[in-house]
Amino acid sequence: MKRTRNLRGPLAAFFHDENGAAAIVMALMLPLLIAGLAFGAETGFWELQRRKLQNAADMAAHSAAMQKRSGVSSESDLKSVAEVVAAVGGYKLGSAGITLASPPAGGAYAGDASAVSVALNHSMPRRFSAIFLSGNINFTVSATALISAGDPACVLALDPSAAGAISVGGSTDVTLTGCxxxxxxxSASAIQSTGNGATLEADCASTPGGVDDSHGILDLGCSAPQTGTAPVSDPYASVPEPTVGSCSSLSSFTSGNPATPAPGCFSVPSGTNTIGSNVELSSGTYIFNGPGEVRLNGNKSMTGTGVTLYFTGGASLKVNGNFDLDIKAPTSGTYSGIAIFGSRTNGGDFDLTGNSGVAIVGAVYAPDSDVTYTGNTAGFGVGECTQVIGGTVTFWGSAEFDTDCSNSGTTHPTTAGGIKLVE
Known part of the structure; x- marks a missing residue:
């Protein structure tokens, strides 16, 4: 009993001693603190990966929208672009984990053909949390890019590298209303002025290259020309070229007074072939198969409604003197809106600069040709307009254009709109 009483003193003193208590508490709490720090670090890492993946999705959606704006329409092609860009941003699951939709299937822009949505799936192994939970961490991020509407263009030069692709010279006075x-x-001088006495008035000018307006002829409604922009899509790229069959002699085209040829194909011998008589065209397609030049000259005229003049085999067209070319394109059918059609591969050049001017309702469409144009819209009705789309376009003389093409059957080229992330 005496020995037990002797032990009670030291034990009581031990339990009442407060020295070192904090160390004991810390020893007991340390595993929980370490676990909390580990969980915090791991969840912070998850959030970092999510943000990196969101940046990759943003870049992928924006890049896919840029491709769509430039004319790429296939979702598989857009997805391929998005996948490459996302991989640069750190995305690693390949095509199996990426979803692209244009238009988006859901969200605020569901069904909007101007929007591109991209979703990226991500999977990563657990670290500390694997002690308590099994399976990978999986999450999905998404982004939607919207292509804003561009502006209509009345004049478009399709050549991808020419200096002076659009050139304005002499005493030219060109007025483009609303386009x-x-x-x-x-080229650094894709749009170029070459004459001190010229004036070109338009809403704006756009090009992937540059503008050389050293003569100060551009009078634009925008603050400055838009340079470094995406190319404008060819609005008639899907229109098939007429089939050249059996061709009659060009003399049969001018037979009669006035000449009233039926639609069909006419051979154009090498050299200059002058048409110096009045020609009244019925509606339809007239094919001129080169290699020569069709020259409209003298105090005569060529008129017609619902007409498409197609030039191929190197055939070219020149209007000079006081000849009056006054034709209107079809407003429906395969060649709706195209008044003059130059072959995409072997068309000649077009010099439409007669002294009386040229009055064409519809498009002068010659993607592989040099087009020189002088024309007026003084006698046009409501909704009638002129478009000039060539490989290159030169203005020499006065010309007028209007964006109201509602009764012309045309398809407007549209300058590239902006792209912004909206979701």
Whole structure:
């Protein structure tokens, strides 16, 4: 009993001693603190990966929208672009984990053909949390890019590299009401002025390249020409070229007074072939198969409604003297809106600069040709307009254009709109 009483003193003293208590508490709490720090670090890492993946999705959606704006329409092609860009941003699951939709299937922009949505799936192994939970961490991020509407263009040069793809010279006076000029050339002087006495008035000018307005002829409604823009899509790229069959002699085209040829194909011998008589065209397609030049000259005229003049085999067209070319394109059918059609591969050049001017309702469409144009819209009705779309376009003389093409059957080229992330 005495020995037990002797032990009670030291034990009581031990339990009442407060020295070192904090160390004991810390020893007991340390595993929980370490676990909390580990969980915090791991969840912070998850959030970092989510943000990195969101940046990759943003870049992928924006890049896919840029491709769509430039004319790529296939979702598989857009997805391929998005996948490459997302991989640069750190995305690693390949095509199996990426979803692209244009238009988006859901969200605020569901069904909007101007929007592109991209979703990226991500999977990563657990670290500390694997002690308590099994399976990978999986999450999905998404982004939607919207292509804003561009502006209509009345004049478009399709050549991708020419200097002076759109050129304005001499004492030219060109007025474009409610529309732009656009050149797809990457040249530093894609749009160029060459005459001190010239004036070109338009809403704006756009080009992937640059603008050389050293003569100060551009009078634009925008603050400055838009340079470094995406090329403008060819609005008639899907229109098939007429089939060249059996061709009659060009003399049969001018037979009669006035000549009233039926639609069909006419051979154009090498050299200059002058048409110096009045010609009244019925509606339809007239094919001129080169290699020569069709020259409209003298105090005569060529008129017609619902007409498409197609030039191929190197055939070219020149209007000079006081000849009056006054034709209107079809407003429906395969060649709706195209008054003059130059072959995409072997068309000649077009010089439409007669002294009386040229009055064409519809498009002068010659993607592989040099087009020189002088024309007026003085006698046009409501909704009648002129478009000039060539490989290159030169203005020499006065010309007038209007964006109201509602009764012309045309398809407007549209300058590239902006792209912004909206979701």
């Amino acid at each position: 732009n000029i656009a050149a797809n050339s990457s």
